[in-house]
Amino acid sequence: MNRVSIKDVALQAKVSIATVSNVVNGKGRVSAQTARKVQDVIEQLQYYPSQSARNLKDKQSYMIAVVVPYLKEAKLYDNPFYWKLIVGIEEGAKHKRFQVMLMDVNDDESFAFVQERHLDGMVVVGTFHNEPVLERISAIQKPVVFLDSYLEHPYLHQLLIDDEQGGYLGAKHLIELGHRQIGIMCGLLVNGGVHAARLKGVHTAMKEAGLPLDSLQIFEVHTSAETGRFLAHRINDQFPQLTATFSFSDIGAVGLIRGFHDKKVSVPADMSVIGFDDMHYVEYMNPALTTIRQDVHMKGKLAVEMLMEMIDHPSVEARQIRLPVELITRESAGPCSRA
């Protein structure tokens, strides 16, 4: 396919391949005249330099990978979050003339592709909880930015949001509205994970208000709309004392609201609901969702920026950057009717 090579251009332009290389890369000294001539031939022959050959010399690919664990899990599958993130990453990469590869990898899969393709770095999304994976990632000795991964290694470059503050803001809002008996819909509370951090923030808000932590009802469930709907039914049947539910994901909140509606529980009159993320469509729901906003697109762009910095300056100091979150007050959380 890619028939025309640097040789063809050199031949046709009556110069050496070194000269062609120079004009292609704008390096070395080339007279305006020969440059011109070479350019013409390149144009005429439709010459495209082979990145593969370049990579072989440079040991650089101008490509980064975005690694997402377990694409098959429905959780990721239906989560608009990831698309927004990837778009942010692609945008940032493009700006730096890098291209991006998408990979989903399982806990036990190899990261050999990073070496094989001479990737310049990668952005790893979400937590790989088991240490072996982490070690394998570190072992490849390439620039890596970890997104939303609570890892306790100060030498790792991490980008997270202020999950604790998010939990705090949501809980505080509910408390200020008079709620005392609050349900929490969260995913698995693994040691120092995203949801554990959010819960910690909730605890802080409770303590600040002088409320006992055991008036909190924790539901450690799968993060999905399906689960939220089912949980709402369960709360209605078995936990009548609850007047508010804080879901650590918008998608869960969407399910909750629907589930309460199924049971004729009015949101927010009878039950307040708060979500987390501020996905674009929750503003248009009925009731519009009160939630904790994080700027996912910015997260993607910032991740690339961090990565590029590491690529340009391999010895740059590791940073743990934490993006702010914000309470977005809409309609789904209101005053406690049983205050």
Place this chain on the structure above:
Amino acid sequence: MNRVSIKDVALQAKVSIATVSNVVNGKGRVSAQTARKVQDVIEQLQYYPSQSARNLKDKQSYMIAVVVPYLKEAKLYDNPFYWKLIVGIEEGAKHKRFQVMLMDVNDDESFAFVQERHLDGMVVVGTFHNEPVLERISAIQKPVVFLDSYLEHPYLHQLLIDDEQGGYLGAKHLIELGHRQIGIMCGLLVNGGVHAARLKGVHTAMKEAGLPLDSLQIFEVHTSAETGRFLAHRINDQFPQLTATFSFSDIGAVGLIRGFHDKKVSVPADMSVIGFDDMHYVEYMNPALTTIRQDVHMKGKLAVEMLMEMIDHPSVEARQIRLPVELITRESAGPCSRA
């Protein structure tokens, strides 16, 4: 970085690089014993063959690109559709041991990267309306599958859904519910585009029912929730005769429903709404959205399959595959109150 090369392995294992190559690729005849020895050294040295070098020989990269036009447009930006599609593609590609690159390209941008990186093919999502782009894509002489692109070239490999049938099913449902004055929220009706096809289906349903086409009110607007909300307000104020609105996207329908709610127009009692796509969350909305379902994940997987077939058999005949759609009846469309 990638220090260890085939030479190092050869040296350490006391064989030639040809032999190493053979055991790595399982080609040629190698004695079990040497194979074993080489394997050990590979393991020990942590040797990863360089894809770049391989590509240089093979002119193959085992990588395909997913090309999405205009990532910056909010339309794509907030559309979960694309993520689901990409996941489907990645899954299919992985199955064939291919990796995927993500690119957004503008109408006037170059497709040089396909040649430069020796990509094995690409999936192009959405229509590039102007012919020059299409010509440039064709000019690169690589396997390409066009997704949702209405292109009138029988030699192009295309994968679409049955848009016309989708429009037909939605309209027919509304007509059966007694609606006569129907609004259509669609995007730009470019010559032979996706939305034009859907509209054509709507027309068919109207004609079948003996209804005049001018009782249809077409709103050619931007595809977004924001626009839907605004449009609902406008319909309420200026088009009181309408009793149903068919949006050619779920995201538009979400906005519509919210907009009608703003104006105290009850859906479906006073106004029926139908969407298109069946994004996962619309089932949980209140009211749950009646919509036309397409299987986006399947679409992604099928696209790769078509592409792989082209890669394996370059002369395979071009096909235009059209995936079926399905009416999903939920709550947002009901009997016409003014029938």
Place this chain on the structure above:
DNA sequence: CTGAAAGCGCTTACAG
């Protein structure tokens, strides 16, 4: 079964 050698398409000192 195994190895020496050419060549893929570039880039990069090094001469001139």
Place this chain on the structure above:
DNA sequence: CTGAAAGCGCTTACAG
């Protein structure tokens, strides 16, 4: 300013 040559890390006939 320009070119000859080496080398990046592989694969692939071709000998043996």
